[in-house]
Amino acid sequence: MTIQFNDETFRDDYTFRNSDWALKRFPFPFHEDSYMYSVNMEQHRGGPEGSVYEKRFDVDEHYVSEMRDRAQVLSEDPLRCQSLPHMTLAGWDVLELIMVSKSEDYPDLFELHRDGNRWRWINKPLGIDDTFTFLDEATLPYGPLEYITRQTQGDFAVLDQRDDNLWMDAGMVTTQADWSLDFDIGMNFFEWHAPVPMAHEKGIFVRALKFLMNIQQGAPARRLNWTMTVNPLLDTSPENYHKWGIQKTTLTPENIGAKQHLRVELQTFFRLPRSNALVFPIRCYLCSFQDLMTVPKWGRRLHRVVRDLPAELATYKGFIDNRPLMLDYLSGFDDGLPTSPGIWPDLETEPPLAK
Amino acid sequence: MSGAEKIAVKVTEIVPVNDLVTRFRFERVDGGALPTFSGGAHTVVEMQDGEITRLNPYSLMSDPMDPSAYTISVRRDDKGRGGSLFMHQKVQVGDEMTISYPVNLFPLDLRAKKHLFLAGGIGITPFLAQIKQLERLGGHWELHYACRTPALGSYVDELTAHHPNETHVYYDDQDQAIDLKNLLDGQPLGTHVYVCGPKGMIDWVRSTAQAEGWPREMVHYEEFLAPQPGKPFEVKLAVSNKVIAVGEHESLLEAIERAGVDAPYLCRGGACGQCETDVIDYAGKFIHRDHWLEEEQQASGKKIMPCVSRFEGRTLVLDR
Numbered sequence: 001m002t003i004q005f006n007d008e009t010f011r012d013d014y015t016f017r018n019s020d021w022a023l024k025r026f027p028f029p030f031h032e033d034s035y036m037y038s039v040n041m042e043q044h045r046g047g048p049e050g051s052v053y054e055k056r057f058d059v060d061e062h063y064v065s066e067m068r069d070r071a072q073v074l075s076e077d078p079l080r081c082q083s084l085p086h087m088t089l090a091g092w093d094v095l096e097l098i099m100v101s102k103s104e105d106y107p108d109l110f111e112l113h114r115d116g117n118r119w120r121w122i123n124k125p126l127g128i129d130d131t132f133t134f135l136d137e138a139t140l141p142y143g144p145l146e147y148i149t150r151q152t153q154g155d156f157a158v159l160d161q162r163d164d165n166l167w168m169d170a171g172m173v174t175t176q177a178d179w180s181l182d183f184d185i186g187m188n189f190f191e192w193h194a195p196v197p198m199a200h201e202k203g204i205f206v207r208a209l210k211f212l213m214n215i216q217q218g219a220p221a222r223r224l225n226w227t228m229t230v231n232p233l234l235d236t237s238p239e240n241y242h243k244w245g246i247q248k249t250t251l252t253p254e255n256i257g258a259k260q261h262l263r264v265e266l267q268t269f270f271r272l273p274r275s276n277a278l279v280f281p282i283r284c285y286l287c288s289f290q291d292l293m294t295v296p297k298w299g300r301r302l303h304r305v306v307r308d309l310p311a312e313l314a315t316y317k318g319f320i321d322n323r324p325l326m327l328d329y330l331s332g333f334d335d336g337l338p339t340s341p342g343i344w345p346d347l348e349t350e351p352p353l354a355k
Numbered sequence: 356m357s358g359a360e361k362i363a364v365k366v367t368e369i370v371p372v373n374d375l376v377t378r379f380r381f382e383r384v385d386g387g388a389l390p391t392f393s394g395g396a397h398t399v400v401e402m403q404d405g406e407i408t409r410l411n412p413y414s415l416m417s418d419p420m421d422p423s424a425y426t427i428s429v430r431r432d433d434k435g436r437g438g439s440l441f442m443h444q445k446v447q448v449g450d451e452m453t454i455s456y457p458v459n460l461f462p463l464d465l466r467a468k469k470h471l472f473l474a475g476g477i478g479i480t481p482f483l484a485q486i487k488q489l490e491r492l493g494g495h496w497e498l499h500y501a502c503r504t505p506a507l508g509s510y511v512d513e514l515t516a517h518h519p520n521e522t523h524v525y526y527d528d529q530d531q532a533i534d535l536k537n538l539l540d541g542q543p544l545g546t547h548v549y550v551c552g553p554k555g556m557i558d559w560v561r562s563t564a565q566a567e568g569w570p571r572e573m574v575h576y577e578e579f580l581a582p583q584p585g586k587p588f589e590v591k592l593a594v595s596n597k598v599i600a601v602g603e604h605e606s607l608l609e610a611i612e613r614a615g616v617d618a619p620y621l622c623r624g625g626a627c628g629q630c631e632t633d634v635i636d637y638a639g640k641f642i643h644r645d646h647w648l649e650e651e652q653q654a655s656g657k658k659i660m661p662c663v664s665r666f667e668g669r670t671l672v673l674d675r
Binding site: 085086087089135160161162163214216217218219273274275276 | 359360390391392393395396419420456457458459462464465466488491492572621627629
């Protein structure tokens with residue numbers, strides 16, 4: 001299919017919108033009517049046609065505008081992309097993985113022509129046609145990681161693996177749920193996860209680290225994570241908290257449906273061949289409450305999840321103060337009927353709202 | 356399915372390197388490109404030896420950035436269970452085999468200012484790939500390689516011809532030995548040490564480095580154990596509710612797989628920890644041979660690594 005790219009903003013006037021197509025394929029993260037942490041990993045090798053799981057790196061209608069927003073973040077704060085000196089090889093691994101995947105998965109949008117180490121990369125949506133020498137940084141306008149992730153939706157953490165741990169030694173982070181690469185750079189897995197409540201006690205991170213360190217070449221994995229964001233902001237960073245944090249106080253019963261967004265991260269994990277590092281793409285999908293409520297199953301379920309979430313998690317995810325307002329709104333879409341298992345909208349089989 | 360992803364390959368070249376070592380070259384059956392890999396990675400080769408399926412890990416020794424073929428070197432072990440003998444005696448050019456995607460449990464630490472390689476015998480193979488990788492990337496390295504005799508010095512000629520300044524060879528039969536203490540003492544700051552060879556050599560390097568004040572995370576080692584034959588024994592698999600017999604020449608892991616029970620693994624050599632299994636009940640004695648479990652864990656009677664460890668006694672019940 002040919003994607004019609006939106007011309008939209010994720011700041012100031014917030015013209016971001018999901019089309020009907022984008023709404024139907026939104027990765028709703030709750031497979032049941034409640035939520036608790038788990039190492040909810042599965043293999044990342046395709047998924048239902050048209051879903052965000054289908055391709056290795058999903059490209060959607062927001063692509064061009066998201067890349068414009070990333071360029072703006074980087075121009076104001078270049079430290080959003082960093083790579084420690086030993087991670088350059090991993091950066092080339094990421095560049096190769098993305099170029100090969102995108103040119104195979106979207107041949108109408110991206111082309112890669114390789115003649116030995118001389119590579120030509122064509123990115124039609126962004127109007128790029130570059131020829132460069134693989135493994136020679138001097139032939140690209142940026143380092144390999146920055147070059148390719150300026151052209152790929154989602155944040156990227158590149159993790160070195162050594163001493164039985166993973167280390168946050170490179171990344172591109174401009175669409176994050178309130179964490180900072182500049183703060184976390186060089187930390188190990190337990191250090192950068194230190195602020196997360198409850199999960200340490202549950203032994204989640206010990207198991208997750210063991211799983212991640214055993215991800216092998218040719219066998220990528222994925223999971224979903226989620227939080228809440230007021231206004232369709234991509235850049236909810238600690239660096240800019242003074243700009244977006246205050247917006248959480250602007251919710252009213254009248255505007256909550258349009259302003260409050262469920263923010264879902266599709267997290268994938270790939271072992272990189274040359275460096276033996278792991279790349280951890282974190283792709284952000286936003287959807288307004290009012291759009292979500294057009295899917296009866298999601299309306300019922302979101303109300304129950306938000307209502308029953310432990311206070312620690314609602315605090316950590318930053319919406320404890322707005323939870324009463326959310327519940328007033330969401331309860332109007334919960335008629336108490338049971339929901340079908342799984343994350344899919346099931347529009348044909350789930351009954352319409354009976355209230 | 357357990358283990359890494361599989362690749363169908365064809366044997367395209369078999370070269371005797373010396374009396375004990377033979378080199379095998381694999382290319383994809385479909386003619387496509389093999390995955391690039393990082394120096395130090397191994398592949399698990401599946402061998403269909405009559406009724407028995409053997410899965411043995413071998414270090415990849417070819418250029419990690421060359422996707423046209425992989426090469427491995429196999430040292431013949433006349434007293435082993437037959438995996439290396441199968442490779443030496445049964446495998447022919449043109450045979451189709453299945454190998455796993457590369458898995459690296461012995462990677463370079465790319466922060467190192469210098470890589471100091473210490474090899475013993477067939478332990479040279481992962482370094483051959485790491486040297487090729489570092490040559491491509493402009494890394495700084497030095498190799499000290501101990502062999503039994505000049506006749507058994509696999510790849511010595513190639514190494515000394517291409518890298519005369521970096522390569523240092525020691526022959527046991529000429530009473531040459533690595534002067535380890537002095538060698539470690541003379542290294543620049545930021546050097547990482549890597550050792551691959553017999554267990555005695557690995558222990559010697561690790562303990563000497565520790566005594567000389569080297570940080571643990573700057574000393575890297577890899578030793579694959581081949582499973583050893585032993586007395587047959589019987590095991591009850593509690594989860595799958597099966598009683599299986601482990602033969603003299605098969606490992607516990609192989610017997611579990613033969614019974615159709617899926618068990619996780621990666622290295623099959625006691626190093627990676629993937630196959631760690633809980634013991635529910637036992638009466639007898641464990642023969643622990645892995646590098647994974649701590650001594651207390653091995654003594655506890657609660658864990659076993661079925662890839663290399665065995666059991667002698669009346670009852671063994673596993674959580675599998």
